[in-house]
Amino acid sequence: MIKIAIIGLGARGAEVYGAYSLKHKDEIKVVAISDVSQEKLNKYAKIFKIPDNMCFKNGEELLKQEKLADAIVIASPDHLHYNHTMKALEVGYHILLEKPISPNQDECIEMVQKANRLNKIVAVCHVLRYAPLFQSIKDIIDSGEIGEIVHINQIENVGYWHQAHSFVRGNWRKKSESSPMILAKSCHDLDIISWFINKPCVKISSFGSLKYFRKENQPRGATNRCLNGCQVKDTCPYDAEKIYIENFKQYPTDQKEVWPFIVLDNHPSEITLKKALLEGPYGRCVYDCDNDVVDHQIVNMEFIEGVTASFTMCAFSGATYRQVKVMGTKGEIIANDLTQKVEVKVYNGEFDIQPKVIDINSLNEDLSGHSGGDDKLLFDFIKLVESQSTNGTYLTSLNHSLQSHLMAFASEQSRINDGEIIYLKEEVKNA
Numbered sequence: 001m002i003k004i005a006i007i008g009l010g011a012r013g014a015e016v017y018g019a020y021s022l023k024h025k026d027e028i029k030v031v032a033i034s035d036v037s038q039e040k041l042n043k044y045a046k047i048f049k050i051p052d053n054m055c056f057k058n059g060e061e062l063l064k065q066e067k068l069a070d071a072i073v074i075a076s077p078d079h080l081h082y083n084h085t086m087k088a089l090e091v092g093y094h095i096l097l098e099k100p101i102s103p104n105q106d107e108c109i110e111m112v113q114k115a116n117r118l119n120k121i122v123a124v125c126h127v128l129r130y131a132p133l134f135q136s137i138k139d140i141i142d143s144g145e146i147g148e149i150v151h152i153n154q155i156e157n158v159g160y161w162h163q164a165h166s167f168v169r170g171n172w173r174k175k176s177e178s179s180p181m182i183l184a185k186s187c188h189d190l191d192i193i194s195w196f197i198n199k200p201c202v203k204i205s206s207f208g209s210l211k212y213f214r215k216e217n218q219p220r221g222a223t224n225r226c227l228n229g230c231q232v233k234d235t236c237p238y239d240a241e242k243i244y245i246e247n248f249k250q251y252p253t254d255q256k257e258v259w260p261f262i263v264l265d266n267h268p269s270e271i272t273l274k275k276a277l278l279e280g281p282y283g284r285c286v287y288d289c290d291n292d293v294v295d296h297q298i299v300n301m302e303f304i305e306g307v308t309a310s311f312t313m314c315a316f317s318g319a320t321y322r323q324v325k326v327m328g329t330k331g332e333i334i335a336n337d338l339t340q341k342v343e344v345k346v347y348n349g350e351f352d353i354q355p356k357v358i359d360i361n362s363l364n365e366d367l368s369g370h371s372g373g374d375d376k377l378l379f380d381f382i383k384l385v386e387s388q389s390t391n392g393t394y395l396t397s398l399n400h401s402l403q404s405h406l407m408a409f410a411s412e413q414s415r416i417n418d419g420e421i422i423y424l425k426e427e428v429k430n431a
């Protein structure tokens with residue numbers, strides 16, 4: 001059993017990793033918590049049974065103490081990851097670090113160097129590497145069944161309302177306050193592509209923009225808030241009342257304190273959600289926010305030995321899911337994490353090959369939380385800390401996670417420079 005401290009009691013820190021500790025009391029115990037919100041501190045002190053002297057008003061205060069636990073979960077906002085991680089390493093913690101490592105490239109590199117120098121475990125929450133669907137694809141690739149990978153095509157369907165929630169109205173809407181979209185949302189995808197190809201990426205080019213969620217697209221009759229008398233509310237798919245209150249009503253009574261509702265209020269009810277929509281950021285018209293991150297972006301990548309990949313991120317999809325196509329010299333894999341099916345076609349001389357279909361749903365009991373990746377990542381982290389495996393070769397080590405981040409920085413640099421080809425530096429090739 002390991003003891004952990006948590007910095008950031010949000011949707012990830014408290015509701016994913018903290019919640020795991022309540023279901024697996026023999027594996028992990030939360031012993032110290034910190035958040036700038038006193039309301040959250042009070043709420044989770046009760047839930048995790050933390051005494052007052054182990055509740056801290058922010059991560060900085062917690063990190064001024066001597067080491068309080070075996071490991072620390074850093075689930076604070078993106079721009080705080082660097083300071084929290086550097087300090088936590090000095091105090092001597094092993095770290096479960098939420099992605100992105102940092103929104104700043106130099107900081108990412110410094111963090112990797114420091115973790116290696118101090119010989120600490122820093123696992124980055126690239127949870128998809130732990131999801132059974134992606135692990136099944138990786139196993140097939142590594143078995144050699146489809147030969148050598150020549151190309152990967154991956155699509156991230158963000159989902160129309162998820163884009164509006166997180167990237168138009170929510171905390172990741174502004175690049176300067178969080179990260180560019182390709183890092184914030186899609187470092188997972190670039191990481192999965194890197195992991196599958198398992199070679200250094202050498203060149204990147206990218207296009208994309210914020211096309212739709214802009215003031216000039218606001219329909220006539222719309223108001224600055226959905227509940228301020230908007231005349232097009234009934235026909236608007238982004239109407240906050242439909243998204244938050246109507247959907248909330250469908251949730252069972254014992255499952256109301258869940259994402260995305262807890263982002264609007266710590267104790268969501270129809271009354272508190274309505275108040276949040278009248279006063280807070282999530283009630284704003286999607287065409288009248290202060291957002292600047294893109295709503296669609298494409299990235300073309302070349303890895304060594306001429307292997308290529310193309311990635312599309314787009315807000316405009318009915319559901320939130322990823323599609324992957326891996327094209328090899330002897331076969332192909334087509335997978336989708338909505339259907340949770342992996343199809344494998346091995347070339348055999350036939351014109352129309354019947355695929356072998358792996359139904360991930362039927363093989364796994366619980367695929368909640370990033371297709372089952374959230375819990376499996378934490379389980380692995382606990383084992384790592386217990387075994388003190390600090391050699392940096394674990395699945396989502398900082399070393400392994402750096403390449404996807406540097407690819408994301410290069411993609412953003414290319415996108416803002418009209419698709420200029422960016423040649424990745426040595427750090428990436430050696431990552």
Ligand SMILES: NC(=O)c1ccc[n+]([C@@H]2O[C@H](COP(=O)([O-])OP(=O)(O)OC[C@H]3O[C@@H](n4cnc5c(N)ncnc54)[C@H](O)[C@@H]3O)[C@@H](O)[C@H]2O)c1
Nearest residue numbers: 008009010011012034035036058059075076077078098125
């Ligand atoms: N692995 C994934 O798939 C995944 C998914 C979503 C978010 N994330 C990342 O996880 C991190 C947290 O995201 P979230 O969705 O939980 O956000 P959130 O806003 O729900 O939670 C962040 C919490 O940090 C607190 N906080 C702010 N400043 C702090 C400080 N100085 N000290 C301590 N706490 C502080 C906030 O009050 C908030 O409660 C972000 O970096 C985000 O990008 C990762």
